[in-house]
Structure formats: structure tokens, C-alpha cells
Amino acid sequence: xxxxxxxxELFLGEGGIARIMRLYLKSLCELxxxxxxxxxxxxxxxxxxxxxxxxxxTPALHGVLGCSRSKWRFARATLNQAQRDARIVxxxxxxxPIAWLAKRLNPGLNYYLVAHGIEVWRPYSALEVLAMRGxxxxxxxxxxxxxxxxxxxxxxxxxxxxxxxxxLDPFFTPTELPPTTPTPAAPKLLVVSRLATTxxxxxxxxxxxxxxxxxxxxxxxxxxxxxxxxxxxxxTALVATLQLQHAVTFTGIIDDAALRxxxxxxxxxxxxxxxxxxxxxxxxxxxxxxxxxGARAGGVPEVINDHxxxxxxxxxxxxIAVALDDLVRHPRxxxxxxxxxxxxxxxxxxxxxxxxxx
Amino acid sequence: MCGIAGVLxxxxxxSQREQAVTRMIRAQHHRGPDDQxxxxxxxxxxxxxxxxxxxxxxxxxxxxxxxxxxxxxxxGAIYNYRELQAELRAEGWxxxxxxxxxxxxxxxxxxxxxxxxxxxxxxxxxxxxxxKQTLFAARGPLGIKPFYYARLPNGGLLFGSELNVLLAxxxxxxxxxxxxxxxxxxxxSIPAPRTLYQGLQNLPPGxxxxxxxxxxxxxxxxxxxxxxxxxxxxxxxxxxxxxGLRAQLEDTIRAHQVADVPVGAxxxxxxxxxxxxxxxxxxxxxxxxxxxxxxxxxGFSEAESARLAAETFGTEHHEYLLTGAQLAKDxxxxxxxFDQPTGDGINTxxxxxMARAGGVTVALSGLGGDELFGSYPSFRDLPRLNTILPxxxxxxxxxxxxxVKGLRSxxxxxxxxxxxxxxxxxxxxxxxxxxRRVLPEAVRLSLLSPEARxxxxxxxxxxxxxxxxxxxxxxxxxxxxxxxxELRTYMADVLLRDSDVFSMAHSLExxxxxxDPVLLGWLWPQPAHFKHDPQHPKRALADAVADIxxxxxxxxxxxxxxxxxxxxxRRELRPFLDxxxxxxxxxxxxxxxxxxxxxxxxxxxxxxxxRAWSRVWTIAVLIALVNRPIPxxx
Numbered sequence: 005x006x007x008x009x010x011x012x013e014l015f016l017g018e019g020g021i022a023r024i025m026r027l028y029l030k031s032l033c034e035l036x037x038x039x040x041x042x043x044x045x046x047x048x049x050x051x052x053x054x055x056x057x058x059x060x061x062t063p064a065l066h067g068v069l070g071c072s073r074s075k076w077r078f079a080r081a082t083l084n085q086a087q088r089d090a091r092i093v094x095x096x097x098x099x100x101p102i103a104w105l106a107k108r109l110n111p112g113l114n115y116y117l118v119a120h121g122i123e124v125w126r127p128y129s130a131l132e133v134l135a136m137r138g139x140x141x142x143x144x145x146x147x148x149x150x151x152x153x154x155x156x157x158x159x160x161x162x163x164x165x166x167x168x169x170x171x172l173d174p175f176f177t178p179t180e181l182p183p184t185t186p187t188p189a190a191p192k193l194l195v196v197s198r199l200a201t202t203x204x205x206x207x208x209x210x211x212x213x214x215x216x217x218x219x220x221x222x223x224x225x226x227x228x229x230x231x232x233x234x235x236x237x238x239x240t241a242l243v244a245t246l247q248l249q250h251a252v253t254f255t256g257i258i259d260d261a262a263l264r265x266x267x268x269x270x271x272x273x274x275x276x277x278x279x280x281x282x283x284x285x286x287x288x289x290x291x292x293x294x295x296x297x298g299a300r301a302g303g304v305p306e307v308i309n310d311h312x313x314x315x316x317x318x319x320x321x322x323x324i325a326v327a328l329d330d331l332v333r334h335p336r337x338x339x340x341x342x343x344x345x346x347x348x349x350x351x352x353x354x355x356x357x358x359x360x361x362x
Numbered sequence: 363m364c365g366i367a368g369v370l371x372x373x374x375x376x377s378q379r380e381q382a383v384t385r386m387i388r389a390q391h392h393r394g395p396d397d398q399x400x401x402x403x404x405x406x407x408x409x410x411x412x413x414x415x416x417x418x419x420x421x422x423x424x425x426x427x428x429x430x431x432x433x434x435x436x437x438g439a440i441y442n443y444r445e446l447q448a449e450l451r452a453e454g455w456x457x458x459x460x461x462x463x464x465x466x467x468x469x470x471x472x473x474x475x476x477x478x479x480x481x482x483x484x485x486x487x488x489x490x491x492x493x494k495q496t497l498f499a500a501r502g503p504l505g506i507k508p509f510y511y512a513r514l515p516n517g518g519l520l521f522g523s524e525l526n527v528l529l530a531x532x533x534x535x536x537x538x539x540x541x542x543x544x545x546x547x548x549x550x551s552i553p554a555p556r557t558l559y560q561g562l563q564n565l566p567p568g569x570x571x572x573x574x575x576x577x578x579x580x581x582x583x584x585x586x587x588x589x590x591x592x593x594x595x596x597x598x599x600x601x602x603x604x605x606g607l608r609a610q611l612e613d614t615i616r617a618h619q620v621a622d623v624p625v626g627a628x629x630x631x632x633x634x635x636x637x638x639x640x641x642x643x644x645x646x647x648x649x650x651x652x653x654x655x656x657x658x659x660x661g662f663s664e665a666e667s668a669r670l671a672a673e674t675f676g677t678e679h680h681e682y683l684l685t686g687a688q689l690a691k692d693x694x695x696x697x698x699x700f701d702q703p704t705g706d707g708i709n710t711x712x713x714x715x716m717a718r719a720g721g722v723t724v725a726l727s728g729l730g731g732d733e734l735f736g737s738y739p740s741f742r743d744l745p746r747l748n749t750i751l752p753x754x755x756x757x758x759x760x761x762x763x764x765x766v767k768g769l770r771s772x773x774x775x776x777x778x779x780x781x782x783x784x785x786x787x788x789x790x791x792x793x794x795x796x797x798r799r800v801l802p803e804a805v806r807l808s809l810l811s812p813e814a815r816x817x818x819x820x821x822x823x824x825x826x827x828x829x830x831x832x833x834x835x836x837x838x839x840x841x842x843x844x845x846x847x848e849l850r851t852y853m854a855d856v857l858l859r860d861s862d863v864f865s866m867a868h869s870l871e872x873x874x875x876x877x878d879p880v881l882l883g884w885l886w887p888q889p890a891h892f893k894h895d896p897q898h899p900k901r902a903l904a905d906a907v908a909d910i911x912x913x914x915x916x917x918x919x920x921x922x923x924x925x926x927x928x929x930x931x932r933r934e935l936r937p938f939l940d941x942x943x944x945x946x947x948x949x950x951x952x953x954x955x956x957x958x959x960x961x962x963x964x965x966x967x968x969x970x971x972x973r974a975w976s977r978v979w980t981i982a983v984l985i986a987l988v989n990r991p992i993p994x995x996x
Contacts, residue, residue: 127755127788151833156789158837204820221515301829310580319541319821322561326513333517334576 006066007032008085009044010078010103011095014068015054016046020284021120024145024170025095026060028118031354032093035361036064043085044068047078047099059175078102088112091140091361097124097132104135114140116360118168121145121281121303125152133157143168143360145282146303166360169306170282171353172345178264178292187271190224191332194270194294196263196285197277199233207276207299208239210324215248217325222332225251227274230266232257267292272331278318283307290345293338295331297324307348312341364423365393365866366435367527368408368488370497370573371518379407382531386522387411389530392699393437393523393866399424401433405518406490406497410435413869415621415724416443421461427471428456431493434467437523438485438507439871441617446480475500475570478584482617482880484873486565488521495575503585504877505554505567505854508862512562517577524863525701528562535560538988543953544818545826547806548799550705550980551855553826558702558987566827567854583830585879587846590838592887603892607906610884611875615641618726618875626651626722628713629679631667633900633915634728638875640910642726643675652677653717653725655684655709659926667915674912682716684925686934693938694990699867703987705800705980707860709925714865714872723871729857730876733848734885735903736841736894740797740848745840747783748790755788770804775973778802786823790840791832794847795825800980809962809981814953825851841890853877928975932967939963942982947989954985 009029013022033042042064049070057068069085071078079102086092086106092115094103103115117139128136136142136157142165144150150165197206208229219225229239229252236254243252258266267273273289276299283304286296296313298304308315314330316323346352367386369379380402387398387409394411401408401424410423416439426433440446443462446469451457455468462483469477470489475498484506488499499521501509511521512534522528529536537560542552554564565571568585597603615638619625627639629652639652652675654668665681672679689696689708696711717725732738754762762784769781782803787793799806803823807815825831831850835843858877865872875881885893895901904916931939941947943963948956959981966978 127752148829148833151836154836155791155832162836209820310578317555317826319817320556321541322539323563326561329515330513330517330578334578 005037005040006085006087006090007036007040007042008082008090008092009042009095010082010092010099011044011046012099013048014044014046014060015056016049021095023173024120024284025118026056027171027173027350027353028093028095028357029065030060030062031350031357033060033062033064034354035358036062040064041066045078045081045085046070047075048073079105082106083109086110086113091115093118094139096120097128097136100135100139101131104138107138116140117142119144119149119153119165121149122279124149125156125279125281127156133159136160139164141166141360143357145170146306148303148306149281168356168360169348169353170284170287171348171350172284172287172291174350176260176288176291178268188222188332188335190226191222191271191328192269193218193225193227193272193274193328194230194266194289195227195274196230196266196288197275199229199231199235199239201233201235201238203233204235205278207278207318208235209242210276210319210321211274211297212239212242212246212248212252213321214324214328215251216246217322218328219248219251221325221329227252228255228266228270229253230255230258230263264292267294270294271335272297272328273313274324274328276316276318276324277304278302280304286313287345287348290341293341295336295341297327297331309344312336312344364413364435364437365390365411365523365527366408366423366437366486366488367410367522367531368406368435368490368497369514369518369520369531369533370406371514371516371520371533372405372577373516373518374405376402376407382520382533383407383409385530385532386527389527390522390524390866392869395869397422401426401490403433403490403492404495408433408435408488408490410437413723413866413871415439415623415871416463417459417461418622420459421463423463425459425461425463425467427467428458431491432467432471433490433492434463434470434487436463436466436485436487437509438483438487438502439620439873440466440481440483440485441620442480442482443620470498475582475584478570482878484877486523497573498570499565499572500570500584501565501567503568503879504849504858504882506858506862506874506877508859509565510557510562511565511571513579517573517579519573519579523866525557525559525562527701529559534562536992537561538953540814540953541817541821543814543984544806544810544821546703546984547801547809547981548803548818548823549825549851549855550798550800550976551859552702553851553855556826567850586834587838587842588883588886590835590842590887595884596887596889597892600892603888604902604905606884607902610881611637611641611906612645614875614878614881615726616645617878617880618873619645619647621724621871623723624651624721625724625726626653626717626720627677627726628652628717628728629654629668629671629677630728631664631669631671631915632728633903633911633918634731634876636667636671636728636911636915637731637903637907638726638728639671639675639677640907643677644910650675650677651680651717651720651722653680653682653713653720655712655716656681657684657926659929662924662926667918670912671915675910680716680720682712684712686926686930689930690934690938693935697983697986697990699863700983700987701863702859703980703984704856704860704863705976705983706856707864710861710872711864711867714868714870718868718870723869724873725865725870726873726875727861728876729861729874730849730853731900731903733845733853734876734882734893735900736845737899738848740794741841741844741894742896744790744793744797744844747787747793748840751787751789751793754784770802775802775971778804782823790843791828791835791847792824794844795828795831795851796823797847798852799823801977805962805977809955809958811953811955827851839890841894842886849877927979928973931975931978938986939978939982942985942989947985950989951985954981959985 440462
């Protein structure tokens with residue numbers, strides 16, 4: 005059997021969907037039985053193998069077809085690859101109609117959709133509904149996403165919507181840094197996010213606004229904000245308005261090694277975002293044993309429980325401050341936090357995917 | 363029915379905690395004038411003010427389990443306590459009272475939080491587990507009884523039955539939450555879990571919380587709406603449905619009459635209250651007392667209909683003529699009872715006052731019938747709008763923006779509301795989330811200061827529980843979706859909250875037989891077309907009580923219960939409102955835009971829109987609440 009993985013991107017960028025679809029590629033390759041082939045058709049990537057490809061593939065991979073952002077080329081490559089007994093794993097809802105068409109041409113073919121998050125929390129076009137109803141299964145990254153899909157498309161059979169949580173990239177593991185101990189006298193908070201005006205729902209401004217309350221309780225507290233984007237001027241102005249320059253640092257965009265160091269050196273990871281489909285970034289922090297603050301919204305409550313962090317209502321500044329204080333006063337056990345992150349590791353992911361493919 | 367209070371604070375000694383809880387109990391004396399109690403152990407002090415309804419002689423609180431491990435303070439009533447008592451006795455529990463409080467205590471001691479779904483009644487309670495050093499609290503499924511709380515330093519918790527009670531503790535600040543102001547201007551009320559004050563939380567209906575020994579707080583959802591489809595209890599035809607409904611109604615009425623004190627009823631003369639009173643009479647209540655508000659203003663009073671019902675059911679009927687002058691005179695006292703602002707509730711205040719003066723301690727109300735039987739306009743309008751949305755989405759975005767802008771440039775309230783729907787709603791849930799908004803979004807934002815506006819924009823126009831409510835309704839039909847939204851927003855956030863505050867202000871226990879989990883559980887999966895006939899609102903309810911409620915009431919056009927506020931605000935309430943909208947009053951509300959607020963008031967005085975009063979009143983109550991004198995701590 006041939007497995008065709010459709011994805012908007014794999015190696016062109018470092019967006020959330022590209023990162024998780026690489027892991028789908030790796031997992032599908034590992035699950036391929038002897039003689040079975042995996043082919044990736046990628047809309048935005050350019051032809052030619054990426055240097056990272058060996059990490060995310062096995063010999064079962066028979067090629068990555070980059071379509072150079074040409075939708076026509078993407079459709080043609082997909083239909084060319086599709087065979088009677090193939091299965092298509094579709095990495096984005098926008099690409100699902102191609103899979104539906106492939107099934108019309110090859111009725112024995114099965115196709116699956118990976119439903120990530122915000123891109124499927126909306127009403128659907130008639131074509132999308134048609135394509136989703138024809139899918140063998142829809143793999144939702146969280147129960148929240150599953151419910152959102154059933155909300156906006158009640159025609160879907162709930163039994164076909166299966167939760168397959170995202171996983172951590174096995175290549176993003178903590179480096180050998182000296183173990184850190186919590187610093188309750190000068191707690192260090194960390195935010196990692198894209199700082200774009202389209203992403204204000206991440207709630208970074210609410211963490212900043214909670215800082216005056218937090219600093220009253222922990223005057224030596226520090227907040228480090230990792231990331232860049234066009235929302236930085238607004239956030240910087242907010243810091244200035246609240247006179248927090250002494251306590252808030254914007255690092256800008258940093259490389260992986262520096263990011264690992266930030267995770268390792270912080271005491272609490274905070275991102276009280278309203279629209280996280282899953283919250284992979286919390287898991288990244290948890291691999292370093294760091295407790296997380298998230299919002300009681302989206303898929304986050306499925307990742308952050310009381311043993312590994314705390315939840316606050318989105319936009320509720322006093323509650324965010326209290327939650328941060330709670331994490332300082334009642335440090336979560338780092339071993340428990342790492343174990344929780346391990347339950348979402350790549351091995352577990354591949355096992356879940358194998359079950360979902362049955 | 364009581365007021366409960368407590369402080370869990372490892373950093374305070376027992377005498378500091380007891381002083382705080384004593385202040386809190388004093389602040390809610392009206393909720394429980396019959397008795398009060400206090401208990402301290404380890405880091406906790408809990409207390410209560412009791413209104414004795416069931417087993418008045420023996421139901422003292424805080425109540426302890428025989429082994430002293432568990433201690434409870436409980437606000438509410440468990441109607442199936444005798445049934446549960448028999449079960450628990452069979453499991454070996456030795457009861458010392460015939461009080462529902464002890465039944466709840468025993469149920470929790472034996473089953474923990476798993477006891478909650480078995481409770482039929484209204485409740486908010488807290489239980490201290492001396493052995494585990496944990497504090498558990500829960501609130502009923504639909505939010506009839508309140509539970510407010512605040513975190514204290516070092517993992518502590520403060521809780522009480524009213525916000526005024528929390529503030530009276532002296533352990534929390536009275537700081538206005540800017541986001542809550544925006545929420546209030548949107549929808550007459552502040553939806554849980556937020557309250558008007560920073561850091562003070564409202565435990566949402568159907569939630570529980572637990573404070574662990576290490577100070578960590580866990581909140582959980584223990585109740586969601588029933589499954590939308592349950593073939594086993596679904597009626598096969600309309601006759602079976604009506605027959606079944608009658609049996610369920612009689613059952614809930616019987617359950618809600620459980621009391622060892624006199625029980626009466628509010629009787630507005632509408633279908634719901636007439637059905638309640640008729641069923642009470644049918645189920646054997648003798649010497650029933652009923653209570654109605656009447657008005658001089660033509661078009662508002664339902665006195666004739668109420669009198670007809672009272673005569674038919676042979677009740678001792680009491681009427682209270684409410685005038686604008688009386689309201690103006692009482693307003694300072696009424697405002698003192700508010701713990702959060704509300705644009706509603708004055709009717710409950712006076713009806714409760716009359717009922718208590720008329721000699722009853724418990725009164726039944728028809729609240730909830732509109733939500734269950736679909737008699738609000740939302741049941742008609744929202745499905746229609748929902749059919750438009752797919753077409754609307756096909757319009758180019760530029761055209762959509764132009765249309766919305768055009769609608770927003772009109773002064774017509776309906777056009778403004780339509781603009782909000784089109785701009786922000788994507789499905790029936792989002793339509794339902796928006797439809798109870800009292801101020802259109804553009805107007806709401808214009809009334810706020812820039813800082814408060816930023817908070818409002820961050821939260822957006824939708825109800826804060828949109829995701830949870832929508833997630834609970836997977837597979838529900840349109841009627842169920844709208845019914846659930848009405849039950850969980852307007853009814854819970856406005857009607858039930860106001861009913862609790864204003865009935866308890868007069869030490870009256872108000873019970874709501876339509877808001878019953880057993881009735882809801884049966885009615886919920888029934889076919890929508892049985893429950894709701896668009897041509898004849900409440901036909902199902904009318905048919906179920908056709909043999910007892912007079913045809914003149916059953917066939918009457920639905921008339922929402924409204925007070926003649928528009929006229930009163932231009933006359934008797936004018937001095938109060940002039941003062942409220944003055945520069946000096948507004949100076950204490952820096953989160954409002956003074957000029958915009960004063961413009962709304964002036965436009966009301968010169969305008970002709972008869973419905974505009976509610977917007978003005980809503981704002982006025984908020985301003986007045988902030989300006990009212992803060993009671994001295996005693």
C-alpha cells in the first residue's frame with residue numbers, strides 16, 4: 005500500500021503545521037510495512053530534498069514532491085500518485101477536496117484529515133463538508149478541536165472523529181544543561197510566541213498586565229518574552245506605560261540553542277492564550293520540567309492539568325497574577341511534569357497513529 | 363436556605379478568621395435570621411446564617427458528621443432528601459436529624475463528589491474535611507443558589523453567598539474589574555466566573571471546587587446539559603408527551619413543596635405561574651397564599667388574570683400596588699441589597715417583600731417556563747437568522763463590511779443588533795451568545811473609557827462561556843440549543859441571580875419548580891415540535907394543565923412581565939437619575955465615558971423609543987452601585 009502525505013509545508017518554514025507534519029511523515033514512514041511506500045506531496049516546498057529530511061524519514065519514503073506553491077502542480081501530483089489501494093493523509097482542510105477527488109477516481113482509496121486547530125474552528129463550505137464526509141477518519145489534535153468540528157459540521161459522524169494529540173519533536177530535547185532549581189525569591193517567567201498583531205489572542209499583553217500584581221508579591225520577579233513580530237511595538241509601549249522596563253525583557257527571535265537555554269533557566273512558562281488548538285509549546289516547556297500557565301480555553305486544558313501547571317480565564321488579569329503566584333508558592337514536581345510531557349512523546353504518538361489507521 | 367461564609371487562611375490565627383467570618387455572617391443576616399453558627403479547625407473557619415425551612419429545631423449549622431471528620435455549611439434545599447436518607451441509612455449512616463443538611467453531609471461523606479448528580483434541589487455548600495484538610499464546595503446544576511469566592515495569599519480561600527459578604531470580611535479589596543464593566547454593559551449582568559470586583563469569582567453553575575492541603579485550587583465541571591437524544595424516554599406521540607409532561611409537572615410541584623414552614627406562590631396571572639399555582643392546588647395544598655404585583659399604569663397590570671387564577675384555585679390572594687413614587691422612596695434600600703449591578707429584579711424584590719409580610723417563608727415561582735417551552739422571541743428569530751448566515755458568508759468581505767457599517771450608522775436598535783449578528787456570529791451558538799445583549803456593540807464600546815474599551819475589545823462580544831456551552835450541545839437540535847443558551851445565560855446570570863438576592867433580602871426562600879434537573883432530564887430529549895409550537899407558544903404546557911387552568915389564561919397572548927419603568931424614569935425616578943448621571947456621580951466611574959453616558963440619558967428624555975429605558979436603567983444601576991455609601995465594618 006502506498007501512503008500519500010499531503011501538506012502545505014514540510015521544510016520551507018518553522019510554522020506549527022510544518023513542524024507537526026514532519027512528525028506525521030516520520031511516523032508514517034516508521035509504520036510502513038516492508039514493501040509499503042510513503043510519498044509526500046508538499047504545496048509550498050520547492051523540489052529537492054531538505055537537509056533535515058533524513059531525520060524525519062526512513063527508507064520507506066519514496067520521495068518528497070515539492071510543488072513550489074503551485075496548486076495546479078500539487079493537484080496533479082496528488083492525483084498521479086493516488087492509486088486504488090492507496091491512502092492519503094491530508095495535512096490541511098484546504099487540501100481535502102483533492103483527496104476527495106482522488107477517491108472519486110479511485111473508489112478503493114481511503115483518505116484522512118489531520119485537523120490541527122484554529123483553521124477548522126469555523127463554518128465550512130459545501131465542498132469542504134462533502135470532502136470531510138467522505139473521509140475515512142478525521143484525526144483531531146484535541147478533544148476541543150473535535151467538538152468544534154462537530155459544532156460547525158453536525159453532519160459528521162462523531163465516531164469518525166478521533167483524537168490524536170500532537171507530539172513533541174524528538175529532536176527538540178533538552179540539552180545537557182546544568183540542572184536549575186526554582187528561584188522563589190526572584191521567579192523568572194518565560195513567554196515564547198510569535199508576536200504578531202494577528203496573534204493578540206495569545207494573551208502576552210495579559211501576562212504583562214499581570215506583572216504589577218505579580219511584582220507586588222514577588223518584587224524580584226522577571227518576565228522574558230521570546231519571539232518577534234509586528235506586535236512588538238505595542239507590547240513594548242505597554243511595558244513602558246506600566247513602568248515595567250526593569251522587569252520585562254524582549255529577547256527577539258533566538259536560535260534553538262538559545263531557546264533551550266531560556267526554557268532551562270525559567271521557573272514558569274506562561275502563555276494564557278485563547279485559541280490554542282493543542283499547545284505544543286507548553287509541552288516543550290514541560291520537557292524541561294517547567295510548570296505552565298495557560299488559559300482555560302481551546303485545547304490547553306487537555307495539556308495542562310493541576311499537577312503540571314495552572315489555568316486562568318483568558319483576559320482575567322487578577323486571576324493570571326494569582327495563578328502565577330500559585331506556581332511560585334507551590335512549585336510543581338519537575339519529574340511529574342517531565343513524565344506528563346513524555347506521555348505525548350513521539351513513541352506514544354506513533355502508537356496512537358497506528359491505532360487510528362486501523 | 364441560608365447564607366454561608368468561610369475563610370481558609372493558614373496565615374491567619376483562629377481569632378482573626380472568626381472576626382472576619384462574624385462580619386460576613388452579620389452582612390448576610392437577612393439571608394438567615396433564624397440562627398447562626400461558627401466553626402474553626404486548623405486553618406479554617408466556616409459559618410452560616412440560617413433560614414430554618416426543614417427540621418427547624420435540629421438543622422443547626424455548621425453541622426458535623428458523628429465522627430467529627432466532616433463539617434458542612436449549606437445554602438439551599440434538597441427536595442429528595444427523604445429518599446436519599448433512606449438509601450444512606452441502609453448503607454449504615456446513623457441520622458441524628460430529619461434535615462436535608464445532614465443528608466447532604468452523609469451523602470458527601472459516603473460518596474464524595476459523586477453524590478452531586480443525585481441531589482434534586484438547589485444548593486451551594488462547602489464541606490471541610492478535617493482528616494484530609496481539604497475544603498470542597500459545589501454549586502447546583504443551573505445556578506439557583508450562588509457561591510462566590512476569592513483566593514487569599516498563601517493558598518487561602520474566602521467564600522460566601524453574596525459579594526457584599528466577601529467584601530465585609532475585610533480580607534479583599536473593593537476594586538472594580540474593568541472587564542466586568544464591559545460585560546455588564548453588554549448583557550444586564552456579569553456572567554460567571556467574573557464578578558464586578560477584581561479577584562472575586564463566581565463559581566459557575568454545575569461546578570465544584572476543592573482546596574487541597576498544599577493550597578492548590580481545583581475547579582471541575584460536574585454537570586452538563588442532558589444528552590440531546592435519549593430514545594428510551596422520548597414520547598412517541600403528542601398525547602403521550604402531554605400525559606408524561608403532566609406527571610412530571612405534578613412531580614416537580616410536589617418535590618418543591620417539601621418544607622416545615624408555610625409555602626405560597628407568586629402569581630402574575632401568566633401561564634407559568636397559573637400552572638404552578640393550579641398544580642399546587644391540585645396536589646393538595648390547602649390555604650394557599652398567592653401574591654401579585656399590580657400597577658396603576660394601563661397596559662402593565664395583569665391583575666385581572668391573576669385574580670381569575672386565584673379565584674379558580676381558591677387561594678388567599680394578596681396584591682401590592684407598586685407605584686413609581688414608592689419605588690423612588692425605596693430605591694436607596696433596594697440598592698443596598700445589590701451585590702452586583704442588574705438591570706432587572708425590582709419585581710422580585712417587591713413580590714418577596716409582600717410574600718414574607720403575608721406570612722409565608724417559602725414561595726414558588728414560574729421562572730423557567732419560557733426557557734423550557736420556547737416562548738421567547740429568540741426561539742422564532744434565531745433559526746431564521748441562522749439560515750441567512752451561509753448566504754451572508756458568500757458575500758465579498760468588502761461588501762459585508764459596507765453593509766455592517768451601514769446598519770451601524772442607523773439609530774434603530776434592531777438595525778444595530780442585526781449588525782452585531784452579521785459582524786460576529788458564525789452559527790446558531792454565536793447568535794444565541796449575542797442575542798441577550800442589551801447594548802449594541804458599537805454603543806457599548808462608546809460608553810467605556812479607552813482603558814475599559816481595550817479590555818472589552820480583548821474579550822470580544824461573545825458570552826465568556828461560549829466554547830463550553832457549545833461543546834456541551836453536540837448533537838442538539840436548534841430548539842435545544844436556544845433553550846440551553848436561555849437557561850444558562852439570561853436565566854442563570856440574570857433571573858436566578860436576581861431572584862436569590864432580592865428574595866433573600868426579605869428572608870424568603872424562592873423555589874423554581876420549572877428549574878428542576880428531573881423535569882429537565884425528562885423534557886430535554888423530547889421532540890422539539892412537541893415542546894414548542896411557533897403558532898401557539900406554551901401550547902404543550904397549556905395542554906398539560908388544560909383541566910385546571912382556565913381557558914382565558916391558557917389562550918391569552920404571552921405578555922412579558924414588565925414594570926412601567928419608562929414612565930417612572932421620566933417622572934418619579936427622575937431626581938434619582940439626574941443625580942446618578944451628574945458629573946459628580948460619574949467622577950467615581952472613571953471607566954465610563956462621561957459625555958457618552960450623559961448623552962444616552964439626554965436622548966432617553968427627549969426620545970420616543972419606549973424600550974430605551976432598559977439601557978439607561980442598566981447604566982444607572984451600575985453608577986448608583988458604585989456611588990452608594992460603603993457600609994462601615996462592624
